[in-house]
Amino acid sequence: MFLGVDYYPEHWDKDMLEEDLNNIIELGSNVIRIGEFAWHMMESEEGKFDFSYFDRVINEAKKKRLNVIFGTPTATMPAWLAKKHPDVLGEFEDNTKRVFGGRRQYCFNSKTYHKYSEIIIRKLASHFKDEKAIVAWQIDNEFGHEGSDICFCNNCKEAFRNYLKEAYNNDINKLNEIWGTRFWSQTYNDFDEIPMPAKTITTHNPSLRMEWERFRSLSVENYAKLQVNILKEILGEDSIVIHDFSGGYFDKSFDLSKLAKHIDIVAYNNYPVWGGQKEPIPPYEIACGLDFMRGAKRQNFWITEAIMGAQGHDVIGYLPRPNQAKMWSYQAMAHGCNSLMYFRYRGATKGAEQYCYGIIDQDNRKRRKFYEVQDFFKDMKENENVINSEIKSEVAVIYDYESMASFRIQRQSFLMDYKNEVYRLYRPFYENNVNIDVIPSYVDFSEYKVLLIPTMIVFKTEVQEKIKEFVKNGGKVVFTFRTAIKDYYNNLVLGELNPSFYNDLIGGFVEEIESLQEGQDVKIKGVNNFAGIEGTGAVFRDMLKTTTAQSLFMYDDKFYNELSAITLNKYGRGEAYYIGTGVDDNIMNIIAKKILSESNIEVIESDSGVEVVKRRVNNEDYYFVINHTNLKKEFNGISLNAYEGKLIKK
Template identity: 45%
Template sequence: IALGHDFNRGLLHKNFWIVEELMGAQGHNVIGYLPRPNQAKMWSYQAFAHGCTNMLYFRWRGMTRGAEQYCYGVVGHDNHYGRRYKEVQSLFSEIVHYEHVLESDIKSDVAVLYDYENIWSWRFQQQSEGFDFTQELLRGYTPFYKLNTPIDVIPASRDFSSYKVLVVPALQIIDEELGKRFTEFTENGGVIIFTFRTGIKDKQNNIHFKQTLPGYVKEITGIEIHEVEALSSTQKAAIKGKGPYEGEQSSASVWRDIITPVTAEVLYEYDDPFYNQAAVTKNQFDRGTVYYVGCGIEEQTFEKIALDIVKQQHIEHRESEDGIEVYPRKLGEKSYYFLMNHTSEVKVFKDIVLQPYESRVVENIQP
């Protein structure tokens, strides 16, 4: 849900409206999930945190006829002003005090890049039966989301020079011009995380001829890739940490690029008797750093890398228990934090007790 909001904000690089926010159970034929008490309110707080400035609920009162008569609204078919009505009423009575915060711009140091032609290319030839582009987008997005740092989700064609970190999942289409932009970003001190199958094709969806992978970003990644393997939907490849991650054991899914380091440092390698080559690398290039994640690494492994990056780049972040989202908004010299408990359990963050699905705004949390 958070990624969806960040994607919509990234379309025009502006805050946005939501004109159909859910409150009751929904369905045209099969009726769906009924949000638990305060859960839909928490989702609304999350939307406001991520850039929504104005919100309408779908719907006010349930229809009694037509295709949408099972889309339950704020008020029921029986005209009962019950729990859902009171929940919406409490949301707007609380959030109106932060209208000035909602109108403020969101400044992100991290951007996740996508390209529609690249997505279509994957859709036509998915290469691995376990591949799903949205899941790969989430694989790169989630570790930074869990660190509670703002993220922009933007097209690769957008100017990304102002960011500190770029996450570039499964971008197989990279032409010479985009390769130069990535190089310039790195030379100026930026950090890039590429994942598997990077840079194998041109804009015509043809594999680069006589070009060592990963194509136009080979120099900045400091690696070469000569062999690859698709993993089945049930297959895993063991990987083990090297250098700063020495002793760590993990696994990979979906795909594996068999990486040959040239100037890059090996962070993880395949624990394999035949292909015990690099799986994840890190390369210093000019003033910047480029990571190459050659396989579908597990979330916990990606989280360790993301945490090291935000610390090294001095990006504001706050570690929290799983299920607790802390989204910062700044207005002038003041900081506001949207706290959302996405779980059905009581949680605590910085001595603040959050009831199941509770959400609130607080000011000036200590680091």
């Protein structure tokens, strides 16, 4: 287990290094993370390499028995590279070139940038290949963050067309037929006529836009793979390569899980607050992000940036209250993090991150935050066996990259936000203190008891077959509105009732649809066992006719009161729920309780705002108990102060 800080010694006078490292040791750290933004220091002029500064830092760290995580510096190119080769700079949608400055300005498809990246990584890895203090290598920094996953330059135009040639076997007629390009006279005679989906009048073909999303994802994945392959070649297959993913994973134009296949450990930069936020994101959203990172490789993960202070670049956000940031670190460990670094050791006095406050502020004084970190590290070291234990889940949320992309392409409702529909399903199970895996659609999910599948609008035969088999064998699946509408190419299917190829599984079909807008909630009412319960739906509504399914809730309005809002169908030895609208929290709570009870999944009762995560080690039960509120709480007779986290043995 590694516990430590993100340290940028190059930002400070070299005479401060000794004192800084002593303070880092005093915190209880055993690792520092360095180097990720220092390309110019390593190569100040083309071909002029100098790693002596970091030789000194590492040598001093070794004297303190500190380990090192070293970052490849490719997220921040040197100015000389941008000046000499402007083709490495990406372009915005209007073809305005990104100027040097900021970070991640590069194009993922620039062959020139690939070349220079390879050179610096080879030199860096070769120089430090025998350095035992380096326990892991981080590639780049937060791929795709801040809009850097999208580029409209000529490099991307050429690469996109080459991608399409390969995907369609160089057959332009096949592409035209599949995309339906006769519509609006968009038929292509050659691949070099195909545009990127930059701004135009009305909108581009949905199939083109879907292929663009796949291409963008592959662009990021290939660049990551390039870096991993170089490091493994030089350092050996046993070397540890990580990447630090940012938040916003449901909105990115790349499939994080595909990239994760190429690295050894998923790392995450966990920011419950950021600039301009008046309060943190809800605890279930934080938890879902942690479960997402654990699910990317289905193993424990690292956090390379945990926060202690207020954050922001130009605008500062909410200040974590005493113990609140420490509490988020407990939550991270509860959800499968087994190594954690705080961003940052000391807040910067120069540059764009002056308002990203660290453990120590720019006044260089040890105060509350320092001692909170110290206390947290001490507690974690005493419970390393629990921290490293595997999390067992019986419930999984299934997400799908193409479905996320399809909603980016055609939202269908101004209220539609894919991540919110994930949270709508995730939250009630989380609040019952049930362990949840958040995993991609293509992995094996046969061992779970319950699958939660939000708005999987794009259907794939192989996934549908796995889901049907899962239910036949006794599993429970929960679908939500707009399921199985689009095929692989983002087209509707002629002659198929929605959800396509699922009518037998859900025991019905969608008769009518309606996109709901702001303030346009629809009423639903329970029937049969749910008679007397009323609720609302938002965002969208699929109005269902049943064949073999039982109706649980109906739409309660003048025109559609004979159509179902929520149905349940028995299929084989299992059950399939279809929730046809964005139902309110109370209705979701009722459905979740029913599913958990009938699935014999353990529920841990706790006060509102108190999260409990169970871990089992050597046949003994441990509980992470986390108070997300500013009030004093209790769990099983144990008192919790405001924003306090505890790890207790049953």
